[in-house]
Amino acid sequence: MQPEYLPFPALLCSVLSISRQHYEVTLDPGRALLSWRKLRPRSVKGRTRAGSVTVPLTEIVSVEEAEIDGKYCNSMKWQHMCKPHAFTVRYIKRMKKHRWRCGEVTFWCSEEQMCCHWLQALNDALNQQTHRPKHLLVYINPYGGCKKGKQIYEKKVAPLFSAAGIAADVVVTEYANHARDNLYDVNLEKYDGIVCVGGDGMFSEVLHGLIGRVQKDSHIDHNNPSACLSRCSIRIGIVPAGSTDCVCYATVGINDPVTSALHIILGDCQPLDVCSIHHKKNFLKYSVSLLGYGFYGDVLKGSENNRWLGPARYDFSGFKTFLTHHWYEGTVSFQPAKWVIGSPRDNKPCTSGCHVCRQSSKQLQELQKEQNCRFEHSEEEWTTIKGKFMAINAVSLSCACPRSPKGLSPAAHLADGSADLILVRKCSRLNFLRHLIRHTSKKDQFEFPFVEVYRVKNFQFTPKHFEEYDTESTDIGNVSKKNFAQICTDHPSCVCSHVNSSWNCDGETLDQTAIEMSDKKVKRRLLLMT
Ligand SMILES: CCCCCCCCCCCCC/C=C/[C@@H](O)[C@H](COP(=O)(O)O)NC(=O)CCCCC
């Protein structure tokens, strides 16, 4: 049978076979769809099965000529054909809860010419997807999460990359910060994207390497809190293999390596807010997920010696930290993010293509143009709150993760240029437990008199003992440490070890407790391939 073909990109329609059944197969370049429909639908219990499948061309993973083994050639079915020809299409199958799988279908053609024509048309359609990566640099942390990063990549991700014709240069890290250091030397122009196989800590390492490298190449001093950073044009993809995986979960909706690999193959792209943390004029770190003092800082500190427990170290340490029930005194000051159109109390989570992010970042860009990027000098009011806190959390995204599917701030936006600042004031142990439990249910965790949440563009925190013993010295950390040591010597029986907590910055402990965080957006935005 001759295909009704017209020159590409006209519609292509043929009768082909799938598993010995005849199907009408249509490639509609105008609507960017590939569909197949059974020609003789079978009746099951009196009902006719539709037997029709439609796949957007943007969701085709690969197209290749099928291997035809002897079994098929000798089968009765194909004896009437002098030589059967077939091609296989791999495509995205959407499952429940944002999970993706790779579906596969082999179409059998009666003639070689027809098969070639279909292969040509489908490959032309795939070649038009120019945003798809062809060459990736992959960093695997073999010690993250359950120590299965290498296995996950080799078994679940590499075969998909290879089927999609993606070349990957793989580096299995040998020490912490190996990937970060490597990114300063590597020829980035060779790659369309970087993939990190690991958790939030590993993502943060790659992010620091990439942002740092780009700033170094552009001679930008990241120690200057008001400097406008150069934009990174290369994307980072995450294959989840860590303990929390909240960057992956909050962007993709699930922490599943196959789903992430498929998003990477399609070249999906999600901008992400990145904030920078400084202590006086010294750059400390960037953060994309949680910057937490008090409860989450203590959970992280307590988990460090129990890394052998894998992801369970956080549960163990979380339980112990909850029992100790420490609160910390200090001053938080912040400026609200006035350009945003959403609020942390909204009830819609941010998803890909979110209009709140689009609108907010448009308004932010206009504001930045007006202010010529000098955010720190804007005249807007600072709100100052002095108090005793169980936890101070600043999140640039929801921080949804398997432990808390809606996250620390369910309505936080991935790319609106703001962070949500959550203040949990000193409260009873029972009340704190009620607040924590709400993270695991649909109930509002902010609906307590001791919890406040603000959408901010920046904030500063000074622990009480820094306020009292701070000097004008630039080396504030050392001066305050000295003073702090003195308090402890003066009061051997006091609870000084509990006077200060530490900051948990995307799973890393910061050396400083007095910090300034600013969320400059747009210029610091990375493209995240998830
Ligand atoms: C009684 C039930 C209480 C349940 C409370 C659940 C609250 C969970 C909130 C989780 C927030 C996670 C924020 C993410 C932080 C990550 O960046 C960080 C590093 O991740 P990784 O590199 O993958 O290890 N993870 C953490 O700091 C762990 C926090 C765990 C808190 C229990």
Ligand SMILES: Nc1ncnc2c1ncn2[C@@H]1O[C@H](COP(=O)(O)OP(=O)(O)O)[C@@H](O)[C@H]1O
């Ligand atoms: N080969 C390695 N050995 C030890 N630590 C490493 C190695 N590679 C990366 N790291 C560090 O491990 C930390 C945690 O990694 P991550 O993948 O986030 O695991 P987890 O989610 O279990 O914390 C990161 O801060 C990263 O810098």
Ligand SMILES: [Ca+2]
């Ligand atoms: Ca945000």
